[in-house]
Amino acid sequence: EVQLVESGGGLVQPGGSLRLSCAASGFTFSRCSIHWVRQAPGKGLEYVSAIGTADDTYYANSVKGRFTISRDNSKNMLYLQMGSLRAEDMAVYYCARERAGSNHGDYDHWGQGTLVTVSS
């Protein structure tokens, strides 16, 4: 069974940093592109970042230069290092798997999400 389990969320002050993790299991992690998608309280879904199988990385304009995505295929782990956090970064952060073999495909599996609160 495919599982994605996020962790690392919490309360952080504006300007602070936080690292999110996503533990993957049930599939060949190294062969899949994995994304971060966030959802602010009461709002819609927003793409944040993605990492491909060749460690190619992609970012939404809203987080470029502040967030860094990375992966450790030996541990089946995905990370999101978030810096210079702003109030508007407050959201539930989901890791999501891109459907294998697709180009700009859908997210066929999602984690349960981890909440990041940015407040002084």
Place this chain on the structure above:
Amino acid sequence: QSVLTQPPSVSGAPGQRVTISCTGSSSNIGAGYDVHWYQQPPGTAPKVLIYDNINRPSGVPDRFSGSKSGTSASLAITGLQADDEADYYCQSYDKSLSARVFGGGTKLTVL
């Protein structure tokens, strides 16, 4: 101000049919990028309903169907049931932004 535009809400009685539209532009849907649809019941993570415009993952009832034409796409739900109450999102890729984009979401209420 989402790149893809969805109606904020739709409603229907049990057993009825509803459709949810997703309007984009020549930079995303109109450029030929596929549209995907997600269902998100309250307090849960999203789940894919339709991928690549028309395909249903295994386990998704055939009451859900997708279509795409020009710069728009639609999700149709027939035989509405109470547990269809959820938020629905469309998603595609935008070549100008070089990023995945979502619609603002549509809240479905079953009357």
